[in-house]
Every structure is written in structure tokens, then in C-alpha cells.
Amino acid sequence: MKTLMLAxxxxxxxxxxxxxxxxxxxxxxxxxxSFSSPQAPEAVYQMLPWIEKVNKESNGRLKVEFxxxxxxxxxxxxxxxxxxxxxxxxxxxxxxxAPNRFPVLQGTxxxxxxxxxxxxxxxxxxEWVNKWxxxxxxxxxxxxxMHATDAAVLHTRTKKIExxxxxxGLKIRVPGRFVGEAMKSLGATPVGLPLxxxxxxxxxxxxxxxxxxxxxxxxxxxxxVTKFNMETPFYQNAIMSLMSQASYDKLPADLKKVIDDxxxxxxxxxxxxxxxxxxxxxxxxxxxxxxxxxSLSPEELAKWRAAMxxxxxxxxxxxxxxxxxGQAMFDDLLxxxxxxxxx
Numbered sequence: 001m002k003t004l005m006l007a008x009x010x011x012x013x014x015x016x017x018x019x020x021x022x023x024x025x026x027x028x029x030x031x032x033x034s035f036s037s038p039q040a041p042e043a044v045y046q047m048l049p050w051i052e053k054v055n056k057e058s059n060g061r062l063k064v065e066f067x068x069x070x071x072x073x074x075x076x077x078x079x080x081x082x083x084x085x086x087x088x089x090x091x092x093x094x095x096x097x098a099p100n101r102f103p104v105l106q107g108t109x110x111x112x113x114x115x116x117x118x119x120x121x122x123x124x125x126x127e128w129v130n131k132w133x134x135x136x137x138x139x140x141x142x143x144x145x146m147h148a149t150d151a152a153v154l155h156t157r158t159k160k161i162e163x164x165x166x167x168x169g170l171k172i173r174v175p176g177r178f179v180g181e182a183m184k185s186l187g188a189t190p191v192g193l194p195l196x197x198x199x200x201x202x203x204x205x206x207x208x209x210x211x212x213x214x215x216x217x218x219x220x221x222x223x224x225v226t227k228f229n230m231e232t233p234f235y236q237n238a239i240m241s242l243m244s245q246a247s248y249d250k251l252p253a254d255l256k257k258v259i260d261d262x263x264x265x266x267x268x269x270x271x272x273x274x275x276x277x278x279x280x281x282x283x284x285x286x287x288x289x290x291x292x293x294x295s296l297s298p299e300e301l302a303k304w305r306a307a308m309x310x311x312x313x314x315x316x317x318x319x320x321x322x323x324x325x326g327q328a329m330f331d332d333l334l335x336x337x338x339x340x341x342x343x
Contacts, residue, residue: 027063028255030247033083034092035076036195038068039219042239045274046145047092050241050262057258064090069196076194080242083141089247090144094239096176097194104137104324105129107315107333108238109175111182111308114148114337115233118272121148124340125238126265132329142248144241144263147272149213150279151233152179155226156209157202160292163300164307173198173210175237181311182235183211186304199225213237214286215278223286231283232296233343 032051036042043066051064067088074082076097083091095102096109108114108128114121125148129138154161154172161167167188174180180190191207195216201207202225209226211234217223248259287293296304312330319326334342 025061027058027061028251030062030064030089030243031072032064032066032090032092032241033070033072033079033088034066034068035070035079035094035097036068036092037219038066040068040195041215041219041275041278042092042147043068046147046239046271047241050145054258054262057261058255062255062258083242083244086244086246088244090241090243092239092241094175094237096174096179096237099177102137103177103318104133104322104329105238106176106178107319107329108148109235110178110312110315110333111235112305113312113333113342114236115151115343116148116236116337116341118148118150118236118275119269120341121236121337122146122269122272123265124148124337124342126268127340128333128336131332132324136324138242140245142243142245142259142263144243144259145268145271146238146240147268147275148236149239150215150236150275152211152213152235152237153232154209154211154230154234155217155222156228156230157205157207157226158228159208160228160294161209161230162294162296164303170208171206173201173207173212175211178311178315179211179235181314182308185307185311195220198222202226211235214282215275218282218285223289223291227291229283229286229291229293230295231293232301 032047034043034047047066051066054062054064070076072088076093079091079093080098080101082088095105099106108125114124126146129146159166159170164186167186170188171191172183172188173193174183174190180192183190193201193207198210199220199222212222248256251259283293316326316330319329
């Protein structure tokens with residue numbers, strides 16, 4: 001009997017030995033929820049290649065799943081809450097969809113403070129973020145990637161905007177609060193809309209125009225519902241992929257290394273270089289569709305720049321209310337973006 005029991009015990013241990021590795025090979029699933037479509041530049045040139053690379057380098061132990069266009073439900077403004085509540089592990093968004101959560105970061109979108117190339121202003125943005133924001137707005141969050149879009153400009157349905165006076169009474173879609181304040185300062189009425197609603201809103205005449213970067217125009221076919229496209233750079237938006245620190249902390253050390261090997265300023269700058277390559281083809285497609293591309297006169301541009309003074313003061317004042325050195329942060333933003341080639 002004793003011999004039989006020992007044999008049975010040995011058989012049980014042997015079974016556990018063979019079944020344990022099989023169970024251990026179940027991949028760790030990381031869910032990515034995105035505000036944009038799978039055809040958007042940030043998906044095509046950042047998230048989808050990143051997912052493929054991370055899955056491959058983990059030897060199948062990580063399974064990163066992509067849910068674009070808010071497929072998991074909620075509004076774009078819910079993304080950061082979904083991340084912090086553990087509903088998802090990674091989100092792709094811009095700070096404007098959660099203005100109350102990222103008021104400091106929206107300083108990088110203040111008009112004329114950071115206009116340049118995506119590859120130039122991406123390291124500027126991240127250098128400034130690393131200096132001023134990591135301990136407040138990014139507490140509990142790991143930045144996977146962040147890039148400055150190519151230049152965002154003004155696009156309108158039927159009216160060519162050559163002076164600020166031409167904007168009076170027009171409804172202009174904006175990506176976030178401070179770009180909205182800039183539009184107010186120029187005489188327009190800002191309207192907040194998700195990307196997915198812009199085409200129909202323009203088509204129906206519910207809005208008269210929008211501020212948006214060139215690279216996003218053609219994936220959403222927005223050249224079809226605009227006639228005038230201003231080439232004067234206005235600002236550059238931030239696009240970011242953020243991971244819950246809690247989700248990261250749960251990973252074993254070797255899988256943390258897989259994540260760490262695929263993030264950082266150098267990585268984000270490589271993404272930005274690909275974004276820059278989209279600008280010229282996008283402009284050609286828009287021009288070939290019969291649209292009018294034009295620029296503000298130097299004299300009018302100077303007036304638009306001067307009109308931003310109260311917007312800058314508003315952001316600085318709000319930083320001061322948070323106990324942050326608003327003026328010093330703003331001055332450092334200008335110095336940093338100038339160092340990286342601000343126009």
C-alpha cells in the first residue's frame with residue numbers, strides 16, 4: 001500500500017511538473033484604448049508597430065490588444081479615468097480631451113510657443129514635461145510615448161480667413177481649452193468635438209472650420225469638407241500613449257525591460273520623424289482636391305501673435321493658483337522650444 005501511495009504521489013508531482021509550464025505560458029494581456037481611428041497617423045506609426053514589437057520581444061508572454069475609436073466604450077474624456085481605474089492598461093489620447101486632468105501639459109499647445117517640425121518639437125516637449133510635470137500630472141502614469149504633431153493650422157469650409165476680423169462669429173472646432181481661448185481672443189467661437197464628429201459637423205455647417213494638423217486631414221478626408229487651408233503654423237498638439245504604473249509594476253522584471261526598451265525621448269522622436277514625412281503629401285492631396293492653400297501676411301501674423309498675450313497670462317495665472325511657478329515655466333517652455341528650432 002505504501003508503495004502504491006508513493007507511486008501515486010510521484011505521478012501527481014510529475015503531472016504538476018508538466019502542467020505548470022503550460023499554465024505559466026498564458027500571456028499577460030495589456031489593453032490599449034485609443035481615441036483615434038486605426039488609420040490615424042499615431043496608430044499607424046506609433047501604436048501598431050509598438051504593439052507588434054513588444055509582443056515579439058516578449059516571446060509571446062505579453063499580448064497587447066488594441067481597441068481604437070473608443071471601442072471599449074465611454075467618451076474620449078473618460079480615457080484617463082479608465083486608465084487610473086484599471087479598466088485598461090494603456091491609453092492613447094491628447095491632453096485636450098481631459099483638460100481638467102492635464103492643464104499644465106496644455107501649456108505645450110499654447111499657440112506660437114512651439115511651432116516647428118514634429119521631430120524638432122517632440123524632444124522639446126518631453127524635456128519640458130520631464131522637468132516640470134512628472135511629479136504632478138503624471139503621478140501613477142508611465143509615459144510610453146509622446147510626440148508633437150506636425151503644425152496645426154486653420155481650415156475653413158467656405159470663408160477664407162485673412163484677418164482676425166474674418167473670424168468674428170465663426171464656430172471653430174478646437175482640440176483643447178487653451179486653443180479655444182486663443183480662438184476667443186481672435187474673435188471666433190470655439191467648439192469642442194471629437195475627431196470622429198468633425199467631418200459630419202463641417203458637412204452640415206454646424207461648425208465653420210477647425211484647427212488641426214496636416215497629417216490628420218487626409219485619413220479623415222477632411223479636405224472634402226473644407227475649401228480654405230491656412231499654411232501659417234498655429235500650434236502643435238501633443239499625442240501621447242500612457243501606461244498605468246500599477247499595470248507596469250505587476251510585470252516581471254524581464255517584461256518590464258521589454259517595455260522600457262521601447263519608450264523614451266529617442267523613441268518618440270523616431271515616431272515624430274515619420275509624422276513629418278506626412279505633411280508634404282497631405283498638402284499635395286489637399287491642393288489637388290481643389291482647395292486653396294494660403295498664408296497670413298507677415299503684418300497680420302504679428303497681430304495674431306500679439307492677440308495671444310492674454311491667453312499666455314491666463315495659463316500662467318492658473319499655474320500660479322496651483323502653487324507652481326507659472327512665469328518661470330512659461331519662460332522655460334519658450335527657451336526649450338527655441339533651442340529645438342521653434343519658428
